Amino acid sequence: MEKTTIKQTLAAVIGLSLAGLVGCGNSSSAIEGLNKQTGQAIDGYIVGGNVYCDGVSNGQTEAAGMFECPEDTNIVSVRGGSDVGFDETATSGGTPFDGELKAPGGSPYVTPLSTIATSMASTNGSFDASNYEAAVANLAVSLNIPNLDLATNPAENLEIAKVNAQINQLISNFSDSVEDYASVTEQLSQVLATQTPFDLTNDTATIVSALNEQLVVAAPDLALSSQRQIDAAKELQLINSAIEKSANIGQIDIAVDVGNATSNHAFAIDRTAPLVRFKSANYQQQEAYDSQFANYNYYANHFSLNDFQNSTLFPSGYLVDSSFNAQWVEFATNGFKIKKTLDNETVNVALEFQSMMPLDNRKMSVTMSGAKLTMKAGDSKSIKVTVPTGTIIHARAVDQFGVITNVTTDAAQDYFATNEDGNFEFSIAKLEDDLTDQGYYNFTRESGNYRLTLIINGITFGVNSGTDVETSATQYTITTANESITGNGLQGYFTTR
Numbered sequence: 017m018e019k020t021t022i023k024q025t026l027a028a029v030i031g032l033s034l035a036g037l038v039g040c041g042n043s044s045s046a047i048e049g050l051n052k053q054t055g056q057a058i059d060g061y062i063v064g065g066n067v068y069c070d071g072v073s074n075g076q077t078e079a080a081g082m083f084e085c086p087e088d089t090n091i092v093s094v095r096g097g098s099d100v101g102f103d104e105t106a107t108s109g110g111t112p113f114d115g116e117l118k119a120p121g122g123s124p125y126v127t128p129l130s131t132i133a134t135s136m137a138s139t140n141g142s143f144d145a146s147n148y149e150a151a152v153a154n155l156a157v158s159l160n161i162p163n164l165d166l167a168t169n170p171a172e173n174l175e176i177a178k179v180n181a182q183i184n185q186l187i188s189n190f191s192d193s194v195e196d197y198a199s200v201t202e203q204l205s206q207v208l209a210t211q212t213p214f215d216l217t218n219d220t221a222t223i224v225s226a227l228n229e230q231l232v233v234a235a236p237d238l239a240l241s242s243q244r245q246i247d248a249a250k251e252l253q254l255i256n257s258a259i260e261k262s263a264n265i266g267q268i269d270i271a272v273d274v275g276n277a278t279s280n281h282a283f284a285i286d287r288t289a290p291l292v293r294f295k296s297a298n299y300q301q302q303e304a305y306d307s308q309f310a311n312y313n314y315y316a317n318h319f320s321l322n323d324f325q326n327s328t329l330f331p332s333g334y335l336v337d338s339s340f341n342a343q344w345v346e347f348a349t350n351g352f353k354i355k356k357t358l359d360n361e362t363v364n365v366a367l368e369f370q371s372m373m374p375l376d377n378r379k380m381s382v383t384m385s386g387a388k389l390t391m392k393a394g395d396s397k398s399i400k401v402t403v404p405t406g407t408i409i410h411a412r413a414v415d416q417f418g419v420i421t422n423v424t425t426d427a428a429q430d431y432f433a434t435n436e437d438g439n440f441e442f443s444i445a446k447l448e449d450d451l452t453d454q455g456y457y458n459f460t461r462e463s464g465n466y467r468l469t470l471i472i473n474g475i476t477f478g479v480n481s482g483t484d485v486e487t488s489a490t491q492y493t494i495t496t497a498n499e500s501i502t503g504n505g506l507q508g509y510f511t512t513r
Contacts, residue, residue, distance in 0.1 A: 055119070057081035057094040057126045058170050059184050060269060062113050063106060064493070064502045065097025069121070076500065080104040081126075089121030091134065091143050095194050096364075096473060098491065098502050101269035102171050108493050111273070112503050114476055115187065115197035120148055123166070128183040128201075129155065129176070130166050135205035151209070158208040159216065171265060181268050182216040182256045186223065189248045190231065190238055192282040193361055193475040200238060203230040217260045221249040237357060281478035282356040283391070284486050285506075287325075289351020290318030294338035294510065295441070318348050321479065324508030329372075333465055333511030342512060345468070346441040352396045356475075360388040360402070363474035366494035366501040367442060371416075372465045372509070379414045382447065383499040389475070400434045410496040413451050421451060422497040465511050469494060473503030 057065055061081040067074045069085035069092060077083045077097055085092050094117045100110035119130035120143070136151035137144055156164035159179060170177040187204060191197040207226045208214070214223040224245055231239040240248060258271035285291070323335045338345075364385040371378040386407045392398035411423040434440040471492050478486040489504040 052084045053087050053089065053122055054082060054084050055092060055124055055126055057083065057097070057117055059113070059117075059128060059180055060099045060101040060110065060272070061103065061106070061171075062094055062097045062117065063100055063108065063110070064500065065094040065113065065117075068093045068095065079107050085121060087122075090145070091118060092121055092123065092126055093118045094126055096503075099272070101272070102177075102265045104171075108502065109491070111488070112473070112476060112491055114192065114194055114474065115184070116194055116201070119166075120145055125166065125168075125170060127166070127170060127176075128180045128187070129164075131201055132183065132205045132208060133166060135202050136209045154209055154211050157211045158214055160213055174262070174265065177265050177268055178259050178262065179216065181259045181272050185252055185255050185259070185272070186216065186220075186227070189224070189252055190227065190240065192356055193358070193363075195361060195474075196238055199235045200227070200231070203227060203234050206230055217253070217256045220252040220256060221246075224249045224252065281486065281488065282354075282358065282475045284353045284355065284478040284480050285321060285489075286351040286353070287321040287479055287481045289320060290348050291321045291351060292324050292336065292348070292508065293318045293346050294336075294342035295344045295346055296342055318346075320351075321506065321508070322481075324506070324510070327509050329465060329509075333513075334509040336508065336510040338466075338510045338512045343445040344441045344443055346439060348439050349396045349399050352399070354391050354393050354396055354398065356391075357393045358389055358391050358475070360390055361475065363387050363389045363401075363472055364501050364503070365401075365473070366469075366471040366503075366505075368469045368494045369444075370467045370469075372467055376416055376464070377414050377418045378416050378464075379412075380447065380451070381412045381494050381496050382409060383494060383496045383501045384409045385499065385501070389472075399440065401440055402434075410499045411447065411451065412496040423450060424498060425450070463513055465509070467507065467509050469505060469507045471501055471503045471505035473501050475504075477504055 057067075057077045058081050061079070062077055063079060063081060065077040065081075065083075067077060067083045067085070069089040071091075071093075074085060075083070077094055081094075083092075083094065096115070097113050098108065098110040099113045100106035100108075103110075117126045117128065117131045118134045119126040120134060123130055133148060133151040133155050134143060136154060137147035152164055152166055156162060161175065161179060164176075166176075168176055170180055183204075187197055187200045190200045204227055207223070207230055212226075214226070216223065224240075228240050228245055255271060259268055262268045262271055319336045326335045328334070364383070365387055366381070366383045368381045369379065384403070384407060386404060388402045388404060390398070390400045390402070406426065409423075409425050411425070413421045413423075415421075469492050471494055476488060478488050480486040489506065491502060492505040492507060493500060493502040495501075
């Protein structure tokens with residue numbers, strides 16, 4: 017049984033996702049038309065990416081990167097999603113794709129190469145289809161690909177598949193988000209429009225330097241330091257050499273996975289540092305009392321990411337205890353290493369609570385697209401998440417009997433708050449109150465064992481254990497009635513008494 021309600025006065029959920037921490041969005045079609053054209057988004061196949069037909073949202077890419085747009089579409093763009101390699105059946109998994117691909121309407125394939133050609137054929141952001149053929153010809157000279165045909169299926173053309181992968185690796189060395197990817201691609205198109213031959217495999221230093229010179233002028237925040245240019249060129253040469261040596265598209269996937277594993281993260285979370293705590297209504301009174309003592313430690317009651325991710329169910333429950341009647345879940349940022357400065361970067365966030373009790377169907381899922389993330393490199397207290405006016409939140413709750421309640425609401429700030437120390441919190445109580453108004457009753461205020469998943473889509477982030485090797489955060493997907501968000505995230509377990 018399912019019941020759906022629509023309100024226009026609720027507030028922002030899940031700012032939780034802080035640091036915004038890769039590209040899915042609204043899965044509902046905003047375009048209606050009788051005549052459709054189909055295409056595929058490919059680097060590997062990009063699934064779950066937001067599709068825009070002349071800037072209008074039209075759902076998401078499906079298996080093999082398939083999508084539809086109206087027949088008269090001028091420009092197709094695909095933002096975010098997941099790169100599942102060349103697996104035609106995969107609809108999830110892979111690695112987050114924090115980029116934007118474009119192609120002229122009617123193009124059978126939307127790829128990194130088509131994106132550059134589209135940019136080369138544009139003036140002041142306005143695409144001129146009559147310039148596209150010449151742009152492709154210029155691209156063929158600059159990349160030494162005679163008779164380049166962008167209507168050829170990359171999954172069936174090893175040379176084009178390799179160059180697409182190499183171009184994507186180059187762009188990713190300069191970007192950590194969808195917005196950055198688009199900016200870097202635009203400047204790379206300027207570099208390649210000169211018809212100067214570049215070797216993406218054996219002379220990466222030259223193209224890294226040329227691209228960096230463009231960024232110094234056009235987007236200085238994305239330009240690399242001298243040392244970082246040297247390091248980026250070395251990393252790119254290793255990865256692109258592995259791509260070039262690939263004998264089939266499966267080997268390209270392996271080489272790309274290596275590249276993704278070593279990619280620059282916008283920030284990293286120390287697994288051993290204080291991270292999460294649940295707060296009840298009297299937490300301020302308790303803190304006021306504790307702060308009277310000289311050795312008071314604000315973070316003493318926070319659990320680390322290692323604690324939070326421990327799924328062992330002890331006789332007393334999980335390691336993380338939310339205490340009775342938890343009202344908020346707070347994330348501390350003192351254990352964050354901020355590597356990249358962001359100014360109102362667009363991110364999509366999602367949060368999900370699910371009961372881990374036997375025969376208990378209870379689950380609450382919340383998604384929100386269009387939050388803004390700001391942070392300053394080197395300053396863990398600088399994180400700030402804001403929710404623009406008009407932002408929509410979707411919530412989906414399932415009770416113990418399997419009855420589903422859907423809520424769509426305008427977002428405000430009541431669900432989420434960021435304090436002066438950069439810590440941020442999500443209001444469990446507010447979400448439950450609003451769901452209760454629609455007939456869905458208490459969830460995490462009841463005793464039980466729960467799993468909590470947080471996703472930040474739009475930028476990449478990593479995790480480490482103090483000084484150990486940094487790895488990318490795990491990718492998850494959270495789905496509501498109207499929206500699905502996939503991206504890097506955190507998943508942990510807690511017990512309520």
